[in-house]
Amino acid sequence: MKTSNFSELNLIPALLKALTDEGYERPTPIQTQAIPSLLEGRDLLGCAQTGTGKTAAFALPILQRLSATKGKHRILKALIVTPTRELAAQIDESFKTYGRHLHLRSVVIFGGVSQTHQVNDLRRGADILVATPGRLLDLIGQRLISLNALDIFVLDEADRMLDMGFINDVRKIISHLPDKRQSMFFSATMPREARDLSDRLLLNPVKVSVTPQSTPVERINQTVMFVSKENKLKLLESLLRDKAITKALVFTRTKHGANRLTKQLTQSGISCIAIHGNKTQNARTKALEGFKSGKVRILVATDIAARGIDIDSITHVINFDLPNEPESYVHRIGRTARAGNDGIAVSMCSGDERDYLDDIQKLIAAKIPLDRDHPYHCRESEAGLVNGMSAVQYRKEKAQQKALEFQKYKQARSSGARDANAPRPRGGSYSRSSGHK
Incomplete structure (x- = not known):
């Protein structure tokens, strides 16, 4: 499906006005493929790397669907879970930007800061919540967040979520979701663990793949x-x-x-x-x-x-x-x-x-x-x-050298004195497993 402008995606005037305000003229491929199905309430599995416009691809349909919901606003209807504080803040900013002409309220919560301000925001009511896993589970555990009325759930950057060790947190979050809901799953890569998680989360999803993760952007x-x-x-x-x-x-x-x-x-x-x-x-x-x-x-x-x-x-x-x-x-x-x-x-x-x-x-x-x-x-x-050695051999020798330094350090510590020739070993390794310290 080729779409030359956002109006062809059946978006409401309030969203089109916000997009015009921001200078957006044409939808990206993932927006063209995802938005119509999401407006219909379908689940979605999106394989899309960063920079493809996926935030708008899920934010615009969420805003449109919630704006059409009858009944009381300020009850949590949409939850977006993402791995990092910065990404959570920027997704929340996107909701505020695209939804500026709607009467919907979004709140963002994440760890690393006091929860007081975030809890006060939640108590004022929210239609949309953007959260990192740890802080979300903390506030659910304190009974400060209820997902009982939730209609829409988005898991963003799923592969990085798994890389960062959030798999158990994500499973706990899914266990709190109501059975009847629309779910979206976005990931730049699809390792086996991510596929298994998407199978558990999604029901007969529309599958969208834009610029596979192994293909850098052409520009x-x-x-x-x-x-x-x-x-x-x-x-x-x-x-x-x-x-x-x-x-x-x-x-x-x-x-x-x-x-x-x-x-x-x-x-x-x-x-x-x-x-x-x-x-x-x-x-x-x-x-x-x-x-x-x-x-x-x-x-x-x-x-x-x-x-x-x-x-x-x-x-x-x-x-x-x-x-x-x-x-x-x-x-x-x-x-x-x-x-x-x-x-x-x-x-x-x-x-x-x-x-x-x-x-x-x-x-x-x-x-x-x-x-x-x-x-x-x-x-x-x-x-x-x-130094004349292959990369693999060089890293192996460096690792052996560090192991020897550490052994000397342990021996010096156990003897009750730190030998001048046994300095405290510096952190780090040259092995492949050392890349994410």
Whole structure:
């Protein structure tokens, strides 16, 4: 079904006016495919990566269906569960934006902050609730939230929810839902656990798949630069001094790496800010607001924290560290080239990351163009070598070295004195399992 404008989707005038206010002219493919079925009350299984317009794909039908509901408003009728605080806040903002001409009220709840303000919001009544799993279950347990009258349930970013260990929380939430409801399940990837969960949640769903997770958005210009680990910072600094980079998202593999890189860039006179799971909610909100408004043009992030970033104007994504899970590469670069814009994704690859690059290229079924035209090109890294060793052998030796350091540390501790040659071992590992600290 090809649709050239939103009016062809049978949306009510109040929603069309809100879309016009925001400058939206044409629906995205997932909106075209999903909205008509959702307006009919069908369950939906959506396989869609970030940046495809899926929030509007479920928010618009929810607002339209609830606005037509007879009876008392301010009784919870729709619940959207999502993995991160940032994503929850942005989905709530979308409901408020699209529903500005309707008499419906949305509330958002998440952990990491006091529940007092959120509870007060709930007591004033809500038609729509956007929540993260932990805080939702806490308030259900305190009998501050009832799902008895719920008509619509949305599980968003399901694959990341499972990655973050929320599977049991999600199952508990599903157990609280009324049997008669409309359900929507969105996931960028469909691992077996996600498929099993969708089978439990959905009844005869419409299936929508837009831009499979292994396929990066076509408008993203991707390049890879081979560089030694020691020269990565210098290469990044040279890239970020380019004034054409107006809003850049830089990825590191760990929280510690994000903090360290932010400090190093700041010391070099490059203004930036970090966002990751160890930051307080206020710090994360402030970082996102500064980045979104343009006060800060460079945001350093980890994979999980970045799942809540929904900003149309990101011009560049830079992988300072390649992800050790190839699917994360697609999620990362999907932060650019949104809302019809073009985007640029630059990946730095040191010798110990060469097999990560191979896995990424296997997943996306394409070779990422190589850029040797920079002063820090490293032939050894291009060959997948570190100090003459393969990437796998290098990580193995580093892991053995850390294990030996830890053994020395334990021996020193057990003897009651810390040996000068047995320093406290630093955290981190070079194995594949270490990517999400």
